[in-house]
Amino acid sequence: MLKFDAQKQLDSVNGALALRGQIEKVVDEIQTTGFDTIYFFGIGGTWASCLQVEVYMRGKSAVSVAVENAAEFIVTGNRRFTDRSVVIFSSVTGSTKEIVGAVDKAKALGARVFGFVDAEGAPIVQKCDWCISYPANEQLKFFMVANRLMYNNGEFADYDRYNSEMEAYLAQALVDAAVQADPWAEKFAREKYAFLQEHPEMPHYFVGSGVQWGATYSYGMCYWEEQLWIRTRTVACQEFFHGMFEIVDANTPVTLFMGEDEQRPLAERVAAFLPKVCRNYVIIDTKDYALKGISPEFRGSISHLVMRAVNSRVDVHMEKELCHPLDIRRYYRQFEY
Amino acid sequence: MLKFDAQKQLDSVNGALALRGQIEKVVDEIQTTGFDTIYFFGIGGTWASCLQVEVYMRGKSAVSVAVENAAEFIVTGNRRFTDRSVVIFSSVTGSTKEIVGAVDKAKALGARVFGFVDAEGAPIVQKCDWCISYPANEQLKFFMVANRLMYNNGEFADYDRYNSEMEAYLAQALVDAAVQADPWAEKFAREKYAFLQEHPEMPHYFVGSGVQWGATYSYGMCYWEEQLWIRTRTVACQEFFHGMFEIVDANTPVTLFMGEDEQRPLAERVAAFLPKVCRNYVIIDTKDYALKGISPEFRGSISHLVMRAVNSRVDVHMEKELCHPLDIRRYYRQFEY
Numbered sequence: 144m145l146k147f148d149a150q151k152q153l154d155s156v157n158g159a160l161a162l163r164g165q166i167e168k169v170v171d172e173i174q175t176t177g178f179d180t181i182y183f184f185g186i187g188g189t190w191a192s193c194l195q196v197e198v199y200m201r202g203k204s205a206v207s208v209a210v211e212n213a214a215e216f217i218v219t220g221n222r223r224f225t226d227r228s229v230v231i232f233s234s235v236t237g238s239t240k241e242i243v244g245a246v247d248k249a250k251a252l253g254a255r256v257f258g259f260v261d262a263e264g265a266p267i268v269q270k271c272d273w274c275i276s277y278p279a280n281e282q283l284k285f286f287m288v289a290n291r292l293m294y295n296n297g298e299f300a301d302y303d304r305y306n307s308e309m310e311a312y313l314a315q316a317l318v319d320a321a322v323q324a325d326p327w328a329e330k331f332a333r334e335k336y337a338f339l340q341e342h343p344e345m346p347h348y349f350v351g352s353g354v355q356w357g358a359t360y361s362y363g364m365c366y367w368e369e370q371l372w373i374r375t376r377t378v379a380c381q382e383f384f385h386g387m388f389e390i391v392d393a394n395t396p397v398t399l400f401m402g403e404d405e406q407r408p409l410a411e412r413v414a415a416f417l418p419k420v421c422r423n424y425v426i427i428d429t430k431d432y433a434l435k436g437i438s439p440e441f442r443g444s445i446s447h448l449v450m451r452a453v454n455s456r457v458d459v460h461m462e463k464e465l466c467h468p469l470d471i472r473r474y475y476r477q478f479e480y
Numbered sequence: 481m482l483k484f485d486a487q488k489q490l491d492s493v494n495g496a497l498a499l500r501g502q503i504e505k506v507v508d509e510i511q512t513t514g515f516d517t518i519y520f521f522g523i524g525g526t527w528a529s530c531l532q533v534e535v536y537m538r539g540k541s542a543v544s545v546a547v548e549n550a551a552e553f554i555v556t557g558n559r560r561f562t563d564r565s566v567v568i569f570s571s572v573t574g575s576t577k578e579i580v581g582a583v584d585k586a587k588a589l590g591a592r593v594f595g596f597v598d599a600e601g602a603p604i605v606q607k608c609d610w611c612i613s614y615p616a617n618e619q620l621k622f623f624m625v626a627n628r629l630m631y632n633n634g635e636f637a638d639y640d641r642y643n644s645e646m647e648a649y650l651a652q653a654l655v656d657a658a659v660q661a662d663p664w665a666e667k668f669a670r671e672k673y674a675f676l677q678e679h680p681e682m683p684h685y686f687v688g689s690g691v692q693w694g695a696t697y698s699y700g701m702c703y704w705e706e707q708l709w710i711r712t713r714t715v716a717c718q719e720f721f722h723g724m725f726e727i728v729d730a731n732t733p734v735t736l737f738m739g740e741d742e743q744r745p746l747a748e749r750v751a752a753f754l755p756k757v758c759r760n761y762v763i764i765d766t767k768d769y770a771l772k773g774i775s776p777e778f779r780g781s782i783s784h785l786v787m788r789a790v791n792s793r794v795d796v797h798m799e800k801e802l803c804h805p806l807d808i809r810r811y812y813r814q815f816e817y
Contacts (some may be wrong), residue, residue: 219743
């Protein structure tokens with residue numbers, strides 16, 4: 144398989160899951176000492192991860208959790224944010240200026256900050272009250288925080304069984320999903336290349352909801368727009384029917400992300416509509432992946448990770464088909480702006 | 481001026497402003513009787529209006545206010561939503577099925593509901609604890625609620641002066657803005673028509689933040705996509721630099737909405753960036769409109785209304801240039817989906 148190192152993937156996910164003891168210690172301390180609201184801070188792709196953890200908890204938990212876009216927090220702030228608030232964020236480099244500015248503002252207001260900063264030596268690490276440094280797996284780290292918050296709040300009776308399953312099976316299930324998706328992804332990338340030759344300016348539409356909304360939003364923006372330089376337009380399933388769908392016609396390229404959380408019915412409605420007006424749509428459904436060892440009731444909580452595993456294969460094949468290295472940037476961090 | 485009835489516009493806005501006594505009575509009762517959180521419910525364009533009122537209050541008010549997408553509330557719910565919660569929504573027909581379903585669910589949970597329903601005879605009116613029926617002006621109604629909430633909470637000392645200015649000058653200021661924008665809008669529509677002949681599949685990019693984000697989101701979706709069938713991609717200024725901007729090149733059509741609230745610096749950053757890489761951008765800046773009689777410190781609270789006045793002229797001219805009546809729909813409410 145092109146650019147695929149199964150062992151590296153297994154080690155990466157298992158290493159993240161092994162952070163559980165450290166994460167639990169921090170979360171327990173936050174809940175023992177008290178807080179008014181926990182704010183997940185992000186920008187761009189990390190903001191999308193914040194949206195995922197918020198919607199994951201929304202229907203299940205009475206813990207007061209909110210999302211702040213770091214750039215907005217700098218200029219607008221939040222009158223309900225206090226010295227009893229807690230900030231949680233994730234950053235690879237720790238140098239993203241909006242994150243640094245928002246953390247500085249939060250600290251100045253007396254809040255406590257829990258960071259996941261991949262780069263151990265980044266100056267922002269010193270500003271955190273708690274910090275864990277381990278590469279990648281941002282979404283998984285956030286959900287581990289969420290699960291512990293809910294467990295401590297009496298909202299996750301199956302916590303131990305859940306973690307046993309994840310620690311035994313998740314990494315392999317994601318590798319298996321990537322392997323299963325690969326031939327499809329190769330074909331999809333080839334067809335997409337051909338389509339782009341005829342329609343270089345046509346945006347590709349990505350649709351998704353629930354924990355898939357963050358996946359949809361960041362996939363369109365951080366992968367196709369930023370890394371592949373392909374036009375996209377992302378929309379949540381619930382919003383699809385309130386304007387956007389009017390410009391879908393027979394040839395419009397649409398990809399629907401279907402997950403398995405409680406917002407799946409919103410995606411099912413889009414899936415039922417698309418064939419009526421469009422012949423150029425694709426559905427990626429996490430239900431098509433076995434996820435061996437994971438109980439049905441837990442699948443919804445990881446379906447965004449399954450989607451990422453599938454799309455990681457699309458990325459590799461798109462990179463090859465388009466002859467466009469994913470790591471080149473026209474503008475991002477190339478000059479001052 | 482094409483399809484413009486100044487007196488009708490004046491009467492419409494002044495009529496909405498005259499609802500203040502009724503709105504204050506409801507808001508005072510909500511705050512006197514107590515609540516845990518006020519949830520603004522919406523879907524599509526009305527959801528965008530909810531986002532506007534939330535960001536308007538976020539930096540100024542400690543009143544607990546949140547936004548719920550009606551379709552998400554039906555499937556995910558919100559564990560923090562209780563019988564002490566209050567729902568506020570706006571609907572023209574009162575028949576949007578996501579709104580009806582979400583209000584039913586809220587009522588079943590014991591919450592109180594304050595509706596703005598244009599159609600007095602709609603069945604949903606009977607489900608509301610409070611209802612005000614008056615056509616259009618949704619954003620203005622929501623902001624009148626917000627202003628009273630903040631006044632009662634000791635966060636709006638200038639409330640009386642603010643309302644005096646709005647009631648004396650707002651309607652005329654918006655008519656003046658439309659009149660001033662009209663020649664520009666006519667030219668913009670003509671140029672856009674020509675561009676679309678060469679680039680029928682190219683999405684038009686709309687960028688905005690703060691109270692302009694809701695304006696940006698709904699303008700791209702509810703006007704260009706839904707009413708004009710033109711492809712769009714909307715993005716918040718703060719997110720622009722985290723992926724999306726990589727696909728902007730010299731010929732990419734971008735329109736930036738600049739308002740005058742505290743998020744203006746986010747738009748200024750985009751305005752400074754665009755000329756470096758793009759020659760096909762347009763900036764609509766509410767600062768270019770006099771808004772006679774409105775004090776500088778109040779302009780930010782109405783700049784989304786100014787943007788709407790400007791864009792209402794774009795719509796009229798686009799309709800003419802494209803020979804595409806704004807009220808025809810391919811799919812919306814045309815069949816079951």
